[in-house]
Amino acid sequence: xxxxxxxxxxxxxxxxxxxxxxxxxxxxxxxxxxxxxxxxxxxxxxxxxxxxxxxxxxxxxxxxxxxxxxxxxxxxxxxxxxxxxxxxxxxxxxxxxxxxxxxxxxxxxxxxxxxxxxxxxxxxxxxxxxxxxxxxxxxxxxxxxxxxxxxxxxxxxxxxxxxxxxxxxxxxxxxxxxxxxxxxxxxxxxxxxxxxxxxxxxxxxxxxxxxxxxxxxxxxxxxxxxxxxxxxxxxxxxxxxxxxxxxxxxxxxxxxxxxxxxxxxxxxxxxxxxxxxxxxxxxxxxxxxxxxxxxxxxxxxxxxxxxxxxxxxxxxxxxxxxxxxxxxxxxxxxxxxxxxxxxxxxxxxxxxxxxxxxxxxxxxxxxxxxxxxxxxxxxxxxxxxxxxxxxxxxxxxxxxxxxxxxxxxxxxxxxxxxxxxxxxxxxxxxxxxxxxxxxxxxxxxxxxxxxxxxxxxxxxxxxxxxxxxxxxxxxxxxxxxxxxxxxxxxxxxxxxxxxxxxxxxxxxxxxxxxxxxxxxxxxxxxxxxxxxxxxxxxxxxxxxxxxxxxxxxxxxxxxxxxxxxxxxxxxxxxxxxxxxxxxxxxxxxxxxxxxxxxxxxxxxxxxxx
Numbered sequence: 001x002x003x004x005x006x007x008x009x010x011x012x013x014x015x016x017x018x019x020x021x022x023x024x025x026x027x028x029x030x031x032x033x034x035x036x037x038x039x040x041x042x043x044x045x046x047x048x049x050x051x052x053x054x055x056x057x058x059x060x061x062x063x064x065x066x067x068x069x070x071x072x073x074x075x076x077x078x079x080x081x082x083x084x085x086x087x088x089x090x091x092x093x094x095x096x097x098x099x100x101x102x103x104x105x106x107x108x109x110x111x112x113x114x115x116x117x118x119x120x121x122x123x124x125x126x127x128x129x130x131x132x133x134x135x136x137x138x139x140x141x142x143x144x145x146x147x148x149x150x151x152x153x154x155x156x157x158x159x160x161x162x163x164x165x166x167x168x169x170x171x172x173x174x175x176x177x178x179x180x181x182x183x184x185x186x187x188x189x190x191x192x193x194x195x196x197x198x199x200x201x202x203x204x205x206x207x208x209x210x211x212x213x214x215x216x217x218x219x220x221x222x223x224x225x226x227x228x229x230x231x232x233x234x235x236x237x238x239x240x241x242x243x244x245x246x247x248x249x250x251x252x253x254x255x256x257x258x259x260x261x262x263x264x265x266x267x268x269x270x271x272x273x274x275x276x277x278x279x280x281x282x283x284x285x286x287x288x289x290x291x292x293x294x295x296x297x298x299x300x301x302x303x304x305x306x307x308x309x310x311x312x313x314x315x316x317x318x319x320x321x322x323x324x325x326x327x328x329x330x331x332x333x334x335x336x337x338x339x340x341x342x343x344x345x346x347x348x349x350x351x352x353x354x355x356x357x358x359x360x361x362x363x364x365x366x367x368x369x370x371x372x373x374x375x376x377x378x379x380x381x382x383x384x385x386x387x388x389x390x391x392x393x394x395x396x397x398x399x400x401x402x403x404x405x406x407x408x409x410x411x412x413x414x415x416x417x418x419x420x421x422x423x424x425x426x427x428x429x430x431x432x433x434x435x436x437x438x439x440x441x442x443x444x445x446x447x448x449x450x451x452x453x454x455x456x457x458x459x460x461x462x463x464x465x466x467x468x469x470x471x472x473x474x475x476x477x478x479x480x481x482x483x484x485x486x487x488x489x490x491x492x493x494x495x496x497x498x499x500x501x502x503x504x505x506x507x508x509x510x511x512x513x514x515x516x517x518x519x520x521x522x523x524x525x526x527x528x529x530x531x532x533x534x535x536x537x538x539x540x541x542x543x544x545x546x547x548x549x550x551x552x553x554x555x556x557x558x559x560x561x562x563x564x565x566x567x568x569x570x571x572x573x574x575x576x577x578x579x580x581x582x583x584x585x586x587x588x589x590x591x592x593x594x595x596x597x598x599x600x601x602x603x604x605x606x607x608x609x
Contacts, residue, residue, distance in 0.1 A: 013066045016046060021301055036146045037396060039301045043308015050313075066309060079303035080368055081258045081272035082295060083145060087173045088276020089289050099167050106164065106345040107171020110359075113337045114140035118330070130186045130378050135387060137179045138369035139330055141172045142359040145300060146398045151358065154402060161354035161409070164347050168338070168359055176365055177270050181211065183372050214264020218257065218271060222278040226253065230284040234463035234478055250291040253279070269368060283466045286459070286489045287479040307367055311392045312385060319386075327390035331397070335360035354405035361398050362391035432457045434495045436481040436511050437502035438469050441527060445499055446474060459490050482510035487518055497523035505529045509540060516541040554578060 020042035028038035043066075044050055052065040119136030123129065147165060156162045233249045253275050261271025279285055316323050335356045342352035370388060373379035433449055435442050435458040442458060449456045458476035460466050469476035479486045492498065498515045500508050505528075512526050525544045528534035534545040554575055561571045 012063070016064065016066050017042075017302065017305060020046060020305065021298065035301075036143075036149065036304055037399065039304035040308040040392070040396065043305040044311050044313075045308075046305075047309035047311070049311065066305075075299070076303035076306035077268055078255070078258075079299035079301070080269045080364070082254055082292060082299050083303075083364070084173070084176065084269045085254045085257075085272040085276040086289065086292065087144070088273045088278075089280050089285055090170075090276075099163070099170070102164060102167035102345065103171045103174075106341055106347070107168045108175070109341045109345065110168055110338050111140050111172060111175050113341060114334055117333055117337060121329070121333070125383075127380065127383065131373070131380055131383075133186060134183055134370065134373035134379050135384070137182065138366040138373070139362050139387070139391060140334075141176070141179075141363040141365045141369075142169060142334075143361065143363035143395055143398060144169045144173060145304075145364050146395060147358050147402075150399055150402045154406060156354070156402075156406075159351070160348070161351040161405075164342060164351055164355045165358055168355065172363070172365075173273075176368075177273060179369055180270055180372060183369060183378075184211070186373075187378050211264055214261065215274070218260055218264070218274055219278065222257070222275060226275075226278055227282050227284075230279075230282065230288070230478075231463050231467060234284065234287075234466075246287060247291045250288045251295065253288075254292065283463075283470050283476060283478045286477045286486060289489060290479070290483070290485050293485075303364065307364070307392055307395075310367075310388065312389055315386055315389050316393075323386060323390050324393065326386065327393040327397075330362065330390060331360040331394050350409040354402075354409050357401045357405040357408075358398060360401060361394035363395070366391045432491060432495060434459070434487075434490055434492060434498045436460075436498065436500045436515075437527075438465055438474065438476045439501065439503070441503075442499075442501040443469065443472075443474070445501060446476075454496075457490055457495075459486065482507065482514050484514055484518060487514055492518050492522070495519070495522065497525065500524075500526040502527065503529075505533050508533075509536065512537060512540045512542055 020039070028035055028041070046052075046064065046066050048065075050065065051061050055062045055065060115133070115136040117136075118139050119129075119132040122132035122135045127135065147169065151162050151165060230246075230249060233245050236245055254272050257271040257275035258268030259271070261274070262268050279288055338359050339352050339356035342355050343349070347355065367388060370379060370384055374381060374384055433454055433456040435446055435449075435456050438446070438458040438460040439462075442460070446456050446458060456475065458469065458474060459479045459481045460469070460476060461478070461480050463478055466476050466478045477490070479490070481487055481490070492515060498511075498519075500511050500515075502508050502511070508526055508528070512524060515522060515524055520541075522543075524542045525546070526537050526542045528537055528545045528547040530547050530549045534547040534550075537545040558571055558575050561574075562568055
């Protein structure tokens with residue numbers, strides 16, 4: 001960053017931003033306020049309308065302010081691109097299918113209704129049809145970046161209202177790309193004087209041809225290149241060449257897709273969204289998500305700092321009633337429309353109230369869409385500036401709206417479904433058995449689980465093993481399950497059990513330690529090399545350990561005795577007695593807080609009949 005107009009040299013603005021991220025955001029966390037609001041507040045405080053106003057009388061304040069807002073805004077575009085890339089990674093076909101009625105019903109109904117009503121309001125305020133349409137499209141969306149963390153902090157994500165809110169936000173995220181394309185069409189119409197005739201419409205549609213070609217090329221090249229590229233990187237990582245290569249490849253995909261989209265006349269954020277969707281169906285989805293997460297959070301923070309900087313306090317001071325009144329009107333209209341749409345699509349009253357209240361304020365994509373409208377020259381700069389100030393103020397109210405919703409709905413009985421049945425179906429990682437290691441043993445375990453109707457999700461750090469499993473349509477992903485972040489991404493918080501099948505004792509120990517740390521109550525079954533390893537695993541807290549050497553010896557003894565003519569019943573009884581004896585010895589090594597009555601499962605074999 002360059003900060004030619006201020007003290008501190010060219011990196012001063014970067015230092016100020018990092019200081020804000022390291023001081024103000026933790027402070028907001030301590031006060032149990034969304035860190036997004038911390039970034040917004042930092043932008044207001046450190047921007048030209050904040051402490052910078054006092055720099056003439058107190059020059060030392062120039063060290064504490066951001067002097068080059070344009071540089072911050074250009075970098076913040078990367079933050080939006082990373083957010084859309086992460087959204088794309090979550091758009092699996094299974095998730096969309098399980099929530100299709102709420103996503104494509106409630107979600108798209110909300111976007112359409114809010115767009116039409118808000119556009120009509122802006123036309124009454126003197127805006128042209130095209131300008132009002134862009135304003136309505138931008139403000140119809142809500143804030144994924146603020147709403148979801150606020151709901152998570154309040155423990156509301158898995159409730160009926162939380163699922164409805166997620167469905168609407170998912171629909172809005174899907175609508176961003178069509179909205180940005182629509183803005184391009186509206187720009188062509190505006191240049192034609194706003195008259196919608198055949199010639200003007202044809203000209204507008206022709207402007208989309210390069211974008212359509214670029215979009216097709218981006219999708220085609222993505223399908224051809226992404227999976228082989230990440231397999232190559234994963235093989236290099238398996239040879240010990242470091243996690244940084246995976247991070248570099250992930251960053252290359254986000255930035256490269258964004259730049260390619262810009263070259264085709266599309267937005268950087270749209271290119272990143274497409275790249276995320278393409279990667280969502282690959283085995284590398286979760287590892288990529290884990291690699292990108294720190295960059296996404298920091299760059300999204302830059303975006304919200306930029307939003308705070310753009311909050312023109314002069315506009316607020318000049319017309320406080322108008323600005324706050326517009327923020328209140330926009331929020332109230334959206335709350336009413338979202339509540340009505342939620343009730344229309346079967347969401348019960350209290351869940352609909354909470355959903356409407358948290359989604360009523362504007363969202364981060366209002367700045368992206370309205371900014372695109374300004375660039376295209378179809379939105380009035382003065383009026384749009386006032387609208388953006390009102391939108392920013394409304395975003396600040398989201399935690400308060402969530403608190404109000406909690407008070408209004410606190411009498412709701414827990415556990416009572418408030419949504420249609422399809423909305424309560426588990427997501428693609430809920431309530432499954434998690435298999436760590438998908439070699440021969442893990443694959444057989446997966447086949448047996450499937451045979452008995454038990455869904456599973458597998459993770460393996462060997463790219464060749466994962467590739468083979470994917471060709472067999474197994475639900476397996478690439479990643480290192482010893483990392484707590486990967487375990488969480490794979491759904492350990494809702495997993496029914498974890499089965500560790502790897503043949504490397506040290507790796508088994510690491511995974512078992514991580515899994516037990518994250519879920520003390522989890523059923524945890526692990527493969528052991530021998531008796532000593534089994535004892536160590538019980539000390540680490542496994543529910544059951546299966547030693548290879550002991551089980552192989554018992555199987556050999558069982559087959560030998562049966563083939564020698566010893567009655568099957570006597571053989572099975574002696575084998576089970578020996579297993580029980582070993583089990584008692586192993587359990588003696590377990591920590592006291594792990595001892596609990598359970599069915600005998602250790603060292604179980606497939607008994608012959």
